[in-house]
Amino acid sequence: xxxxxxxxxxxxxxxxxxxxxxxxxxxxxxxxxxxxxxxxxxxxxxxxxxxxxxxxxxxxxxxxxxxxxxxxxxxxxxxxxxxxxxxxxxxxxxxxxxxxxxxxxxxxxxxxxxxxxxxxxxxxxxxxxxx
Amino acid sequence: xxxxxxxxxxxxxxxxxxxxxxxxxxxxxxxxxxxxxxxxxxxxxxxxxxxxxxxxxxxxxxxxxxxxxxxxxxxxxxxxxxxxxxxxxxxxxxxxxxxxxxxxxxxxxxxxxxxxxxxxxxxxxxxxxxxxxxxxxxxxxxxxxxxxxxxxxxxxxxxxxxxxxxxxxxxxxxxxxxxxxxxxxxxxxxxxxxxxxxxxxxxxxxxxxxxxxxxxxxxxxxxxxxxxxxxxxxxxxxxxxxxxxxxxxxxxxxxxxxxxxxxxxxxxxxxxxxxxxxxxxxxxxxxxxxxxxxxxxxxxxxxxxxxxxxxxxxxxxxxxxxxxxxxxxxxxxxxxxxxxxxxxxxxxxxxxxxxxxxxxxxxxxxxxxxxxxxxxxxxxxxxxxxxxxxxxxxxxxxxxxxxxxxxxxxxxxxxxxxxxxxxxxxxxxxxxxxxxxxxxxxxxxxxxxxxxxxxxxxxxxxxxxxxxxxxxxxxxxxxxxxxxxxxxxxxxxxxxxxxxxxxxxxxxxxxxxxxxxxxxxxxxxxxxxxxxxxxxxxxxxxxxxxxxxxxx
Numbered sequence: 048x049x050x051x052x053x054x055x056x057x058x059x060x061x062x063x064x065x066x067x068x069x070x071x072x073x074x075x076x077x078x079x080x081x082x083x084x085x086x087x088x089x090x091x092x093x094x095x096x097x098x099x100x101x102x103x104x105x106x107x108x109x110x111x112x113x114x115x116x117x118x119x120x121x122x123x124x125x126x127x128x129x130x131x132x133x134x135x136x137x138x139x140x141x142x143x144x145x146x147x148x149x150x151x152x153x154x155x156x157x158x159x160x161x162x163x164x165x166x167x168x169x170x171x172x173x174x175x176x177x178x
Numbered sequence: 179x180x181x182x183x184x185x186x187x188x189x190x191x192x193x194x195x196x197x198x199x200x201x202x203x204x205x206x207x208x209x210x211x212x213x214x215x216x217x218x219x220x221x222x223x224x225x226x227x228x229x230x231x232x233x234x235x236x237x238x239x240x241x242x243x244x245x246x247x248x249x250x251x252x253x254x255x256x257x258x259x260x261x262x263x264x265x266x267x268x269x270x271x272x273x274x275x276x277x278x279x280x281x282x283x284x285x286x287x288x289x290x291x292x293x294x295x296x297x298x299x300x301x302x303x304x305x306x307x308x309x310x311x312x313x314x315x316x317x318x319x320x321x322x323x324x325x326x327x328x329x330x331x332x333x334x335x336x337x338x339x340x341x342x343x344x345x346x347x348x349x350x351x352x353x354x355x356x357x358x359x360x361x362x363x364x365x366x367x368x369x370x371x372x373x374x375x376x377x378x379x380x381x382x383x384x385x386x387x388x389x390x391x392x393x394x395x396x397x398x399x400x401x402x403x404x405x406x407x408x409x410x411x412x413x414x415x416x417x418x419x420x421x422x423x424x425x426x427x428x429x430x431x432x433x434x435x436x437x438x439x440x441x442x443x444x445x446x447x448x449x450x451x452x453x454x455x456x457x458x459x460x461x462x463x464x465x466x467x468x469x470x471x472x473x474x475x476x477x478x479x480x481x482x483x484x485x486x487x488x489x490x491x492x493x494x495x496x497x498x499x500x501x502x503x504x505x506x507x508x509x510x511x512x513x514x515x516x517x518x519x520x521x522x523x524x525x526x527x528x529x530x531x532x533x534x535x536x537x538x539x540x541x542x543x544x545x546x547x548x549x550x551x552x553x554x555x556x557x558x559x560x561x562x563x564x565x566x567x568x569x570x571x572x573x574x575x576x577x578x579x580x581x582x583x584x585x586x587x588x589x590x591x592x593x594x595x596x597x598x599x600x601x602x603x604x605x606x607x608x609x610x611x612x613x614x615x616x617x618x619x620x621x622x623x624x625x626x627x628x629x630x631x632x633x634x635x636x637x638x639x640x641x642x643x644x645x646x647x648x649x650x651x652x653x654x655x656x657x658x659x660x661x662x663x664x665x666x667x668x669x670x671x672x673x674x675x676x677x678x679x680x681x682x683x684x685x686x687x688x689x690x691x692x693x694x695x696x697x698x699x700x701x702x703x704x705x706x707x708x709x710x711x712x713x714x715x716x717x718x719x720x721x722x723x724x725x726x727x728x729x730x
Contacts, residue, residue, distance in 0.1 A: 063194050063233045070186055106228050133232030133243075154238030 054078045054095065055164055058088040058103035058115065059131070064152065068102055068131065071157035072164060085110025085118070092124050100164050105132035105139070113143060127167040129160070191237050198242075198281045201230060205249075206274060223270075224253035230277070242280040249273035310355040310428040314338045315345045315370065316390070317363055321413075329358070329421060334428075342373050349377055353385060355428045358420070361391035361398050361410075371401035378405060386427035390415050436460045436553035439478055441468055441485035441497065442515070447538075451484060451545065458546040460553075468492045472500075475507065481553040487516040487527060495527055509559060511552035515540065566640040568618060569625035577639030577647050581698060584637065584649050588692055596650040596658035598689040599705045600624070603717040605644035608683065612676050620674065620683055627669055632661075647705075655691035655722050662687050662720045670718060684718035694725035 055077050059065035069079040080095065082088035084107055092098055101119065105112035112130045119128065127147040132139055136151045143149070148163045150156055205226045211219050231246035252270045312334045316322040319340055326338045337354070339345035342363060349357070363369030374387050388409040389402040402410045409423055438460050442448035445466050452462045463478045465471060468489050483501070487494040494514055501507050513534040514527045524535045534548050564576030572580065581597060588595045602608075602624065609617040624646060628638045637649040650658045670684045688708025695701040704723035712721040 061229045061233055063190065064229075064236055066190055067187075067233075067236050070190070104232075106225070106232070108225060133228060133235055152232045152236045154235065154240070156236055 053099045054080050054097045056080050056082060056088060056091055056098045056101045058082045060084050060107045068160060071161045075161045085115040088115055089118055100127050100167055102129045105130055129163055194237060195284045202278055202281060220253055220256040224250060224257055227253055245276040245280050309335050311335045312356050312358060312424060313354040314358045316360040356424050357385055357387045359387055359389050361389045368398060368401040371405050374405045388423055437480045438462045438549060439474060439480035439483045441465045441471055443486060443489040454542045454545055468497050471497055481556045482511045482549055484513045487514050511556050513548060569621060569640050571625050572639035574641055580637045581649055584651060585692060593652045594654055595692045596653050596655055596689050597701050597705045598648045598662055598687055599709045600646040600685050600687045601709055602644040603684045603686055616676055631665055658689050659720055659722045662689055666720055686712040686717045687720040688712055690723035
């Protein structure tokens with residue numbers, strides 16, 4: 048999958064979390080770009096048309112994950128969005144049913160994250176190919 | 179350098195744990211700021227604790243995550259609720275103390291990862307995928323951790339237990355691939371055997387066990403045998419012996435079956451023996467004409483010969499004498515079969531090199547046990563003769579013998595084979611700088627790397643000193659070069675640790691192809707010359723021997 052110009056944007060203010068998520072995705076052969084926060088993410092999306100999925104932490108200073116999603120949609124970015132959180136996942140899912148996937152930060156989240164992102168990429172691509 | 183996923187994860191986790199004290203300091207300083215900043219303080223506190231919780235959970239540090247979570251909730255109550263309870267200050271301090279305790283424990287746990295070979299092994303293991311788990315049960319903490327480190331060095335995942343009860347529970351919850359058990363536990367001389375018996379009586383009868391003990395007496399050994407385990411090592415335990423036992427016991431591949439050659443002129447009887455032995459998992463070849471014995475010997479290479487004493491043309495005793503004249507079969511066990519109870523004849527048979535004399539009709543059980551005991555001994559003797567004691571690889575003469583056989587095989591089948599010689603660069607410097615034990619670890623690392631990465635059909639040997647030899651079957655020179663090049667890269671990427679110091683090694687390699695060098699001497703010489711050329715041109719590289727240079 049690498050090298051076909053498809054990139055995943057990982058947004059997290061915590062360097063370790065960002066690196067962990069990036070690692071999981073890179074291990075599966077995906078290209079990853081990291082943004083340190085919401086503003087940085089908006090800028091990267093605006094300048095890089097290859098970003099096919101955004102993976103964002105929920106809890107960040109200034110702009111949280113949900114606010115980032117809203118801002119992205121306002122700017123006309125409609126690629127899948129995955130929310131990462133250390134909080135209770137079920138409550139968030141109930142509150143934001145429109146978000147493609149919400150993944151809990153726990154010991155096994157790397158595997159889950161890769162699977163979720165890969166799934167989204169595949170469905171997105173097949174959708175795009177349909178007439 | 180391309181790091182494996184597990185290694186990247188490990189390094190990241192290490193960095194994370196190292197900066198934890200600083201992160202805690204930040205949280206404490208936020209807590210220490212004056213109240214006039216009010217809301218900002220609560221929010222900053224919440225953010226920091228939340229972040230700590232999330233990252234700790236992501237790394238699988240659940241206790242730290244829970245401690246941080248408690249703090250996060252307190253911070254949240256401060257954010258939402260202006261009138262906080264009086265003991266809030268005390269409670270958050272308790273929380274941070276709990277966080278600190280977890281961080282300290284992580285710092286204590288960390289040095290375990292720094293055994294000399296740990297780093298090297300984690301990288302190598304990434305390629306093998308199926309790492310085996312060994313439970314080590316030893317009540318002396320110092321011996322326990324020493325042994326655990328050693329076993330880890332040889333590529334196992336080790337969990338150490340000092341307490342029998344915790345150990346028992348762990349076995350039931352997550353059965354390991356093998357157990358290393360101290361025979362003496364606290365005051366009980368055979369306490370280790372007792373607990374293993376209990377485990378065996380329940381469901382986990384299949385887990386192999388190695389007993390270790392300071393006692394070499396029969397009573398303790400018997401206790402081990404009664405649990406169904408024949409592996410018993412007397413302390414101080416040689417780590418290599420222990421680990422090669424573990425490797426054999428946990429190997430996914432079935433052990434090679436015993437190979438039995440049956441020489442019997444009565445085809446029905448021969449067939450009967452053959453069926454009985456095959457039933458017991460052995461491989462058999464039947465010969466009804468004793469004159470064909472020598473041809474079958476070299477083709478089948480049996481571990482044992484079972485033969486009738488009386489046969490037309492040539493009797494069993496003469497045949498045994500003829501077989502024993504050949505060097506390679508000097509020690510092969512021979513079992514005679516006879517209808518007679520003539521003790522003189524039995525005596526003669528033994529004099530001619532028979533190891534056992536069985537009287538027909540033979541009970542199937544007797545036949546199987548007589549054969550397996552002797553075949554096992556033969557296999558063991560053969561392995562002592564052909565294996566290098568430190569690396570467990572074939573020794574110099576064994577690898578040359580293999581090469582002769584493989585070349586013959588390749589000629590018959592019309593296949594190619596390649597012969598490679600590998601020499602560790604500047605090995606003397608490693609020995610001089612870090613000492614021989616570290617040098618030995620490097621040798622073991624090379625042998626493990628070769629064993630793990632090459633195919634099962636490839637033959638690997640230690641040619642001497644720091645020199646290794648590999649026979650790659652059914653393989654073109656290009657394929658062989660590519661494979662060896664990958665091995666060279668992997669080996670150069672291994673990082674050896676000695677205390678605080680780290681170093682890496684490289685090897686040079688010369689490889690030659692049977693297609694261009696079709697006799698033993700020219701093939702060996704071509705590989706050797708290519709190795710020399712690789713060394714000359716700067717080391718740490720693989721050179722392929724040019725075709726048709728010698729003997730034309």
